[in-house]
Amino acid sequence: MATITAPGTTEKLSRSTTASRASARRGRKVRDNLTGHLFLLGAVLCFALFTWYPMIRGIIMSFQKTKRGVTTWVGLDNYTRIVADPSFWPAWRNTVYFTLLALIIGYAVPFFVAILLNELRHAKGYLRVLVYLPVMLPPASALFLFKFYAYDPSDAGLFNAVLKALHLPTSQWMQSPTATMPAMVIASTWMNMGGAVLIYLASLQNIPGELYEAAELDGAGLWRRIWNVTIPQTKLILGLLAMMQIVATMQVFIEPLILANGAGTQDSATTVAYLIYQHGFYQNDLNGAAALGVITLVALAAFSAVYLRLTTKND
Amino acid sequence: MSAPQYRKAVAFALAAGLGLGLAACSTKSNDESTSADGKTIITVDCMPVGTEKELVANWNADVAAFEKANPDVQIKSVSVGTQCNNPPDFTARLAGGTTTDIFYGYMTDLQQVLDSGQAMDITSYVTKDTIATWDDVDKSLKDVFSDGGKIYGVPIKNYSMGLVYNKVLFQKAGLDPANPPKTWPEVRAAAKKIAATDKSVAGYAEYSAGNTGGWHFTAEIYSQGGQVLTEDGKKADFNNAQGKQVLQNLKDMRYTDNSMGSRQLLQWGDLLTNAAAGKVGMFVGAPDTTQQIVSQFKGKYEDWAVAPLPGQDGLAKATLGGGDGYFFKKGLTDAQVKAGLKWIAFEKLTVGKGQFDYPRAKPQNYPVGLPQPLLFTKDSPTAKAEYDLRKANANVDPTIYSLFENQQLPIKGEPANAQAIYAVLDSAMSGVLTDPNANIDALLKTAEDKVNQLITAGS
Numbered sequence: 001m002a003t004i005t006a007p008g009t010t011e012k013l014s015r016s017t018t019a020s021r022a023s024a025r026r027g028r029k030v031r032d033n034l035t036g037h038l039f040l041l042g043a044v045l046c047f048a049l050f051t052w053y054p055m056i057r058g059i060i061m062s063f064q065k066t067k068r069g070v071t072t073w074v075g076l077d078n079y080t081r082i083v084a085d086p087s088f089w090p091a092w093r094n095t096v097y098f099t100l101l102a103l104i105i106g107y108a109v110p111f112f113v114a115i116l117l118n119e120l121r122h123a124k125g126y127l128r129v130l131v132y133l134p135v136m137l138p139p140a141s142a143l144f145l146f147k148f149y150a151y152d153p154s155d156a157g158l159f160n161a162v163l164k165a166l167h168l169p170t171s172q173w174m175q176s177p178t179a180t181m182p183a184m185v186i187a188s189t190w191m192n193m194g195g196a197v198l199i200y201l202a203s204l205q206n207i208p209g210e211l212y213e214a215a216e217l218d219g220a221g222l223w224r225r226i227w228n229v230t231i232p233q234t235k236l237i238l239g240l241l242a243m244m245q246i247v248a249t250m251q252v253f254i255e256p257l258i259l260a261n262g263a264g265t266q267d268s269a270t271t272v273a274y275l276i277y278q279h280g281f282y283q284n285d286l287n288g289a290a291a292l293g294v295i296t297l298v299a300l301a302a303f304s305a306v307y308l309r310l311t312t313k314n315d
Numbered sequence: 316m317s318a319p320q321y322r323k324a325v326a327f328a329l330a331a332g333l334g335l336g337l338a339a340c341s342t343k344s345n346d347e348s349t350s351a352d353g354k355t356i357i358t359v360d361c362m363p364v365g366t367e368k369e370l371v372a373n374w375n376a377d378v379a380a381f382e383k384a385n386p387d388v389q390i391k392s393v394s395v396g397t398q399c400n401n402p403p404d405f406t407a408r409l410a411g412g413t414t415t416d417i418f419y420g421y422m423t424d425l426q427q428v429l430d431s432g433q434a435m436d437i438t439s440y441v442t443k444d445t446i447a448t449w450d451d452v453d454k455s456l457k458d459v460f461s462d463g464g465k466i467y468g469v470p471i472k473n474y475s476m477g478l479v480y481n482k483v484l485f486q487k488a489g490l491d492p493a494n495p496p497k498t499w500p501e502v503r504a505a506a507k508k509i510a511a512t513d514k515s516v517a518g519y520a521e522y523s524a525g526n527t528g529g530w531h532f533t534a535e536i537y538s539q540g541g542q543v544l545t546e547d548g549k550k551a552d553f554n555n556a557q558g559k560q561v562l563q564n565l566k567d568m569r570y571t572d573n574s575m576g577s578r579q580l581l582q583w584g585d586l587l588t589n590a591a592a593g594k595v596g597m598f599v600g601a602p603d604t605t606q607q608i609v610s611q612f613k614g615k616y617e618d619w620a621v622a623p624l625p626g627q628d629g630l631a632k633a634t635l636g637g638g639d640g641y642f643f644k645k646g647l648t649d650a651q652v653k654a655g656l657k658w659i660a661f662e663k664l665t666v667g668k669g670q671f672d673y674p675r676a677k678p679q680n681y682p683v684g685l686p687q688p689l690l691f692t693k694d695s696p697t698a699k700a701e702y703d704l705r706k707a708n709a710n711v712d713p714t715i716y717s718l719f720e721n722q723q724l725p726i727k728g729e730p731a732n733a734q735a736i737y738a739v740l741d742s743a744m745s746g747v748l749t750d751p752n753a754n755i756d757a758l759l760k761t762a763e764d765k766v767n768q769l770i771t772a773g774s
Binding site for chain 1: 402403406407410427429430431432433523524525526577578579580581582585645732734738739741745746748749750758761764769
C-alpha cells in the first residue's frame with residue numbers, strides 16, 4: 001500500500017531522524033566515556049586518597065603549627081625555621097651532588113650496558129636476566145649486602161680486598177665523608193640499572209638495521225655508530241629517562257638510611273628526603289618536615305617544567 | 316542503561332567509594348569501647364613480638380588471668396613490631412592517630428604526646444584504688460609523666476646507665492672481671508688489652524648514628540660532671556672541657572690505640588649484635604642491655620657483667636637515667652581509663668605478677684636478678700617485697716649486677732628536645748670515630764651552634 005505523505009513531512013521526518021541519530025551518537029559517546037570513566041574510577045580514587053590528598057594536606061600542614069592539640073596558622077614560620085636548620089644547605093648540597101654523580105654513573109652505565117647487550121650475538125637472554133636480577137632483590141636486602149660485605153671498611157671488605165689485591169689504597173667507604181656519596185651512587189646504580197637497561201634495549205632494537213649498515217659502509221666504527229646513529233635515534237627515550245633519573249635521585253632516601261645509618265659521618269650522607277624524615281619522625285617536627293617537602297616539590301616541579309619546555313622547543 | 320542512569324551509577328559508585336575510603340580512615344566509633352555482652356574493651360600495645368615466643372605466651376597468660384579476675388573487661392593486645400624501641404614508628408602512629416587506647420612511650424615523649432593533643436589527663440583516676448602500689452612508685456618517675464600538676468602517664472620502667480663488659484674477653488686479655496675499670500683512662504687501658512688479643516674484637520664500642528651517638532654523648536658528659544644544656548635550657552652547654560674530654564677519650568681509643576674496631580656509625584642494634592657475637596669488650600649501657608643481648612641477639616648471660624659508669628678521675632659524677640610508661644588516649648570512657656589502670660597495675664606494678672612474676676620467669680630461664688626496673692621508692696614496702704622476691708628466685712648470677720647495684724650514682728634525666736639534640740651530637744661522635752684528623756674544638760663548636768639554632772627556632 002502506497003503511503004501518502006504530506007508536503008514537508010519527509011523533511012520533518014528526516015530532521016527528526018537526524019536529530020535522534022545525533023542524540024543516539026551522543027548517548028553512545030557518553031556511554032563509551034562513562035564506561036571508560038568507570039574503569040578509571042578505582043585508579044582515580046586511589047590517586048585521590050593516597051597521592052593528591054596527602055599532597056594537599058602536606059601543603060596545608062606546612063603553614064600550620066600544632067601545640068597541645070590546637071592547630072594554628074603560622075604563615076611562613078615553618079619555612080624560615082627549616083631554612084635556618086644547620087643541616088638544610090648540606091642536605092641540598094649532598095642531594096645535588098648525588099644527582100650529578102647519578103647522572104654521570106647511573107645514567108650512562110645502563111645505556112652502555114644496553115648497547116653492549118644489543119651488540120651481542122650469543123647468550124643475550126641469559127645476560128639480560130643477569131642484568132635485571134638486582135632489580136628483583138628488595139632494595140633493603142641489596143643495600144645490606146653492600147653495607148656489610150662490599151663496603152666493610154676493614155681489609156676484609158669485598159671492595160677493599162679487591163683494591164688491596166690491585167695494590168691500590170683502600171677506602172673507609174661509608175665512614176669517609178668523601179667516599180660516602182660515590183659509594184651510595186654505585187650501590188644505587190647496581191640496584192636500579194636493570195629497568196633502564198631493558199627500556200634502552202627495547203629502544204635500540206627499534207632502530208632500523210639499514211642505518212647501521214649504511215654507517216658501516218661509510219666506514220664508521222663502533223663509537224661513530226653510537227654517536228651518529230644510536231644516540232640520535234634514542235634521543236627521545238634518553239631525554240625522558242634523564243628527567244626521570246633526576247626527579248628520582250633528588251628524592252634519594254633509602255640509600256643514606258641503610259648504608260649510612262642516616263646522616264653518615266658528619267652529615268656527609270644527609271639528603272633532603274632523609275632530612276624530611278629526621279624532622280618528621282625523630283624530631284617530632286611534622287610541620288617543618290611538611291615545609292621541606294613543599295620546598296622539594298616546588299624545586300622539582302620547576303625543574304621539570306623548565307626541562308620539558310626546553311626539550312619541547314628543541315623538538 | 317540510559318546516560319542519566321549511568322551518571323547516577325557513577326555518582327553512586329563515587330559516593331560509595333569515597334564513603335568507604337573515609338570510613339576506613341575515620342577514627343574508631345564510640346561503641347568499640349564496649350562489647351556486645353557489655354564488657355569494657357581496651358586496646359593495649361607493646362605486646363611482645365612473635366619471635367619472642369615465651370614472652371608472648373606469658374603476656375597471653377597474663378591477659379587471660381586478668382580477664383578472669385576482671386570479667387567486665389576485655390583486653391585487645393596489639394603487637395606493633397619494634398615500635399617500643401623505634402621513635403619514628405611511635406611518631407608515625409601518634410601523628411596518624413592510630414595509637415592504641417593505652418599506649419607505650421618513652422619518658423622523653425610527654426611533650427610530643429601533649430602536642431599531638433592525644434594525651435588524656437588521668438590525675439583523678441590514679442589512686443591507690445586503681446593502682447594499689449601507686450604511693451610507693453618513685454615520685455621523680457611520676458613527675459616525668461606529669462605536666463602542670465596533671466598526670467598524663469604511668470611509669471612502668473626506669474633505667475640508668477653503667478659500663479657493660481664481657482667477662483670472657485676480660486679474662487682472655489688478662490683482666491680481672493671482678494675489678495672492672497672505674498675511670499675512663501682505665502677503660503682505655505682495658506680496651507687496648509682486649510683489642511690486642513683479637514683483631515676482630517672492639518675493646519670498647521660506641522654509637523654514632525641514628526641519634527644514639529648523641530644519647531651516649533649525653534651519658535658520658537654527665538659522667539664528667541657536665542651537662543648538655545644550661546640549667547634554664549636556653550643554651551647548649553657542652554662546648555667546654557667536659558665535652559672535649561668525652562670526645563678526646565673516644566678519639567684516643569679509636570685512633571691512637573686502635574681499640575674500637577674498624578666499623579663505626581653504629582646504632583642501637585648494630586652494637587648489641589656485635590656484643591652478642593662476642594666482638595665487644597665494653598660499652599655504655601643499662602643492665603637490661605644484657606637481657607636484650609640474650610633474648611634478641613642470642614648472647615649468653617654468663618658472659619656479661621655491669622659496673623657503674625666510669626668518670627674521668629674516679630667514678631662518674633652522674634649517670635643518665637630514663638625509662639618508659641603508658642599514656643591514655645584522649646576520649647576514652649570512664650570505664651576504659653579505670654580498666655587500663657587496672658591492667659597496668661596488674662602487668663607492670665604488682666610484685667609477683669606480670670613483669671615482676673619472678674617465680675614464673677625463673678624456670679623459663681628468663682632473667683631474674685636484674686637490678687632494674689627501679690620503680691618503687693627505696694625502702695618502701697613494695698620495693699622491699701620486690702627485692703625479696705627477686706633474690707629468692709634469681710636465676711642470673713647476682714654478681715653480674717652487684718657492682719652496679721652497690722654503687723648507685725646520681726641520676727640525671729635527658730635534656731629537653733632530646734632527639735633533635737641527639738641528632739646534632741651524632742655528628743660530633745661520628746666525627747671523632749671516623750676521621751683520624753678530626754678537630755674536636757671545631758666539632759663541638761659546630762654542634763653548639765646547631766643546638767643553639769635549634770633552641771632559638773623552637774622557642
